[in-house]
Amino acid sequence: MPNSSLNNNPINMLHQLKRYFRASSRLLNTIEVFIDGNSIQVPPTFTIMQACHKAGVNVPHFCFHDRMAISGNCRMCLVEVERIMKPIASCAYPVSPGMRVKTQSEMVYNARGGVMEFLLANHPLDCPICDQGGECDLQDQSVVYGYKQGRFLEYKRAVEDKDYGPLVTTIMTRCIHCTRCIKFSEEIAGMPVLGTTGRGRETEVGTYIGRLMTSELSGNLVDLCPVGALTNGPYAFTARPWELRIINSFDVLDPMTPAIVVNTRGPEVMRVLPRIHDEINEEWIHDRSRHAFDGLKQQRINACLVKTQDGFKEIDWEQAINMAAEKLNQVSGDEVVGVIGEHMDLEAIVAFRDFMYRLGCENIEARRHGIQVSADFRANYLMNSKITGVDESDLVLVVGTNLRTQHPVLNARIRRCVTQNDLKVAVIGPSESLGYDYKHIGNSAKTLKEILDGTHPFAKKLEKAKLPMLILDSSLLKREDGEAIMALVQELGNKYKLVNPEANWNGISILNSSVGNIGALELGITSKHIPGFKPKIVYLLGADNFRPEEIPEDAFVIYQGTHGDEGAYRANLILPGAAYTEKSGTYVNIDGRVVMGRLATSPPGQGRSDWEILRALSEVMGHTLPYDDLQEIRYRIAELAPHLVKYDYVEPYNQTEWITKAKKGDVVESVFADQVDNFYMIDAISRASPVMAKCSAAFNHLKNSNFVPEFPNR
Amino acid sequence: MLYRVIRRTLSATLSTHRQTAYNNQDTPFDFTEANYKEVDSILAKYPPQYKRSAMINLLYLAQKQCNGWVPLAAMNKISKILEVSEMDVYEVASFFTMFNREPVGKYHLQVCGTTPCMVRGAREIIKTIENECHILKNQTSKDGLFTLTEVECLGACVNAPMIQVNGEEVYEDLTPETMKNLLDMWKAGKEPNVGPQNGRKNSEGPMGRTCLKCEPQAAQFRDFAKVKEDYANKKAEEAKKAEAKKAEEAKKAQEKK
Ligand code: SF4
Ligand code: FES
Ligand code: FES
Numbered sequence: 001m002p003n004s005s006l007n008n009n010p011i012n013m014l015h016q017l018k019r020y021f022r023a024s025s026r027l028l029n030t031i032e033v034f035i036d037g038n039s040i041q042v043p044p045t046f047t048i049m050q051a052c053h054k055a056g057v058n059v060p061h062f063c064f065h066d067r068m069a070i071s072g073n074c075r076m077c078l079v080e081v082e083r084i085m086k087p088i089a090s091c092a093y094p095v096s097p098g099m100r101v102k103t104q105s106e107m108v109y110n111a112r113g114g115v116m117e118f119l120l121a122n123h124p125l126d127c128p129i130c131d132q133g134g135e136c137d138l139q140d141q142s143v144v145y146g147y148k149q150g151r152f153l154e155y156k157r158a159v160e161d162k163d164y165g166p167l168v169t170t171i172m173t174r175c176i177h178c179t180r181c182i183k184f185s186e187e188i189a190g191m192p193v194l195g196t197t198g199r200g201r202e203t204e205v206g207t208y209i210g211r212l213m214t215s216e217l218s219g220n221l222v223d224l225c226p227v228g229a230l231t232n233g234p235y236a237f238t239a240r241p242w243e244l245r246i247i248n249s250f251d252v253l254d255p256m257t258p259a260i261v262v263n264t265r266g267p268e269v270m271r272v273l274p275r276i277h278d279e280i281n282e283e284w285i286h287d288r289s290r291h292a293f294d295g296l297k298q299q300r301i302n303a304c305l306v307k308t309q310d311g312f313k314e315i316d317w318e319q320a321i322n323m324a325a326e327k328l329n330q331v332s333g334d335e336v337v338g339v340i341g342e343h344m345d346l347e348a349i350v351a352f353r354d355f356m357y358r359l360g361c362e363n364i365e366a367r368r369h370g371i372q373v374s375a376d377f378r379a380n381y382l383m384n385s386k387i388t389g390v391d392e393s394d395l396v397l398v399v400g401t402n403l404r405t406q407h408p409v410l411n412a413r414i415r416r417c418v419t420q421n422d423l424k425v426a427v428i429g430p431s432e433s434l435g436y437d438y439k440h441i442g443n444s445a446k447t448l449k450e451i452l453d454g455t456h457p458f459a460k461k462l463e464k465a466k467l468p469m470l471i472l473d474s475s476l477l478k479r480e481d482g483e484a485i486m487a488l489v490q491e492l493g494n495k496y497k498l499v500n501p502e503a504n505w506n507g508i509s510i511l512n513s514s515v516g517n518i519g520a521l522e523l524g525i526t527s528k529h530i531p532g533f534k535p536k537i538v539y540l541l542g543a544d545n546f547r548p549e550e551i552p553e554d555a556f557v558i559y560q561g562t563h564g565d566e567g568a569y570r571a572n573l574i575l576p577g578a579a580y581t582e583k584s585g586t587y588v589n590i591d592g593r594v595v596m597g598r599l600a601t602s603p604p605g606q607g608r609s610d611w612e613i614l615r616a617l618s619e620v621m622g623h624t625l626p627y628d629d630l631q632e633i634r635y636r637i638a639e640l641a642p643h644l645v646k647y648d649y650v651e652p653y654n655q656t657e658w659i660t661k662a663k664k665g666d667v668v669e670s671v672f673a674d675q676v677d678n679f680y681m682i683d684a685i686s687r688a689s690p691v692m693a694k695c696s697a698a699f700n701h702l703k704n705s706n707f708v709p710e711f712p713n714r
Numbered sequence: 715m716l717y718r719v720i721r722r723t724l725s726a727t728l729s730t731h732r733q734t735a736y737n738n739q740d741t742p743f744d745f746t747e748a749n750y751k752e753v754d755s756i757l758a759k760y761p762p763q764y765k766r767s768a769m770i771n772l773l774y775l776a777q778k779q780c781n782g783w784v785p786l787a788a789m790n791k792i793s794k795i796l797e798v799s800e801m802d803v804y805e806v807a808s809f810f811t812m813f814n815r816e817p818v819g820k821y822h823l824q825v826c827g828t829t830p831c832m833v834r835g836a837r838e839i840i841k842t843i844e845n846e847c848h849i850l851k852n853q854t855s856k857d858g859l860f861t862l863t864e865v866e867c868l869g870a871c872v873n874a875p876m877i878q879v880n881g882e883e884v885y886e887d888l889t890p891e892t893m894k895n896l897l898d899m900w901k902a903g904k905e906p907n908v909g910p911q912n913g914r915k916n917s918e919g920p921m922g923r924t925c926l927k928c929e930p931q932a933a934q935f936r937d938f939a940k941v942k943e944d945y946a947n948k949k950a951e952e953a954k955k956a957e958a959k960k961a962e963e964a965k966k967a968q969e970k971k
Contacts, residue, residue, distance in 0.1 A: 195805045196805060197804055198808050204730060207801070209733075209786065210731065
């Protein structure tokens, strides 16, 4: 379902138009073709199928997919073209001027019926026990084109199931050889491990040698497969599509905030699927976004808890709030420290900020160890080129990050541009396989300096590039020499055309690691990092990824969050919050795009939306926050930062000028290390997720071992 | 009926790899020195950006080197040489039935089972081999001598029924008796004569040679040198004419002025 809200927004439309003109003018010449007698103007590069879709005529298809190469092997899309004797595979046939296409003629029905009969010859009729039932292309299309009876009296073939890992279950007898999964693994994921082996009746789709599908994007195979050959492993046999409620939301486990659909049945989240959003995730989400939600059912904090001598004791809200208020009242504001967690929504952050300021505390920390550069201007911490900038760029320099494990969806976009737009990629930092050819030009800031001097051979390439991009991981800015690195990068930007006001281009893109982080920066929360400062009370707002030594032994720790993870472990008082599927919240992604996550289920037990808890606490303490409902708190956000209430929109900011210059300094030439050692377990939610645990056992063992694993020999 | 079902299941060659002690990623494989030269000469036939076109030839070379089958390690090696993904080589190797992905016996008997051969008794030939060697289709005999497979038409239908051995020699005009004879000779370590087994010469009819008895005359060739010359002459003439015309026009134009 295309995101229609995107096109309705006039400002967005303007932005799209801009890109449209920059991309190509040849799209503007059109030719006339006739689809079922209706004339329509289409660009000459269109295929018949695209023309049909433009004319609003649906053409059934299995192998064709918008975002992948045309393979033309299922033949379901046959149409009749006047003056051509045979039916034509519309997905692979270009339009020509004056072409007359018939999609409803008898010939078409017969042809498609024949194709369908052949497909069904070997397809098992196990729809009642198939997970795809109800959302299966083959099922739907056989309703229209299937004959009431098959003429195939031979034995049906059976195919051995393959092992692709814990996320994708295979029932290969159902495969209709559309090759979508093969094209996906090759073109999108960049891991050509799938293929068709054998011939004729013995054709199989698989890896031949029985290896796992170790891509971070492997979950998408399930969405692609038009039949039930590849199905969602963890979701197997749990629900039928018609029982599910559809909630369009955004994912926060990935700082890109891909658009997702949350499917719920009753109070339970059943699965998460990607939604099409061309400016963020196209059509893909990575496996953590898709499968980590089952961590929301494990290790949950569902009641207020207080630490006593013999473990945690359950108390009710009133007691808990009173206790927190009492503790906070006992100390002065500057003895309190607040830490904002990585999945926090803007509402919670605003409430937290207001609450803390009212207490007189200015020590709020959102970034694990603090970015060392000024956060006053968005250009300092956002992806200035935007995610879509990758499509326009012709040279990308990736600094200090392994894109495949840290931003797999962005990596897929880059891969697409590498193959389609001839984008060139160079990497400074970890040199893992990314799924495309790139040049590894260095390991540390030394290379950056050399490029700046012009002594590095890469400098020449950077000079020649028209719209170059530099992708910098925010973890580098958290190092001690973060500011110096930023200064180096800014200098690079000015020397080369990384920052180019004429083209309205700023290619310096900082990849932030979490939405909570960006949200806090957007609201102007910067930490005052005072070395040696020992707070008496630490308020952890869903913060789990901190270093335990940062919290003094004797401090009273209040943890407001969802999971029994690091934070709760250290806490003295625990207040149950709500996770991202359990509250309406807005988030800002690495682009600076404000997205709205929607409430899909309610929090378990006594859990409450995070801002509500803070509101209640403030009232008890006598500093009542002036908002009572979501609407009012959003007014408050608008008051602080008006651009944060324009949803699904990136407020343009002056990105081509560094208003604040980072201070130059000595750069330590230590190696840029890989930030993610286990892609499947990064935050509290994914650490609690059994599915992610299975994945990490199945896949990381492959990654970490030097010897070839035993292949399952079934 | 049940027999048919069983036969059917057994007859399928696997489309997936089975990890075994003798065939896995780690089994050593490399082309021999001599074969590397061959590899180079094969690659020289294709433009460098279309290296992958050499895939079938290389697979065949590997099969020859490994006594009639292509181990997995050989496929991996070929993928390295051709700079394609391993899967691409697996796809090709498993698609073509002439590549054996499991070891075969010393004599790989490929019996043609397509219509003309079938009409002339290919089924009996298969049965003879099955009975004599105690194997079914796609199996190798215990002594490691014979592997039986059924293949499609090998282009020797005039001499049906026929078998091909190790992808090279053909034995034609078979009957169950001559087939048995052949097998016995192989078992005894002898090499029978290739070609028709019923005394027929090549594919002559029952009356022997009846036509084309004289020495074949040299084929009529066009004299390309002359054709070329003619063409060049014609071109030159045309060019002359065109020049003359131009000159005339120029003259006219001047006169006008
Ligand atoms: S497994 Fe599914 S996606 Fe892959 S070829 Fe078969 S039907 Fe197509
Ligand atoms: S969609 Fe056209 S052939 Fe498959
Ligand atoms: S049919 Fe057997 S060789 Fe042609």
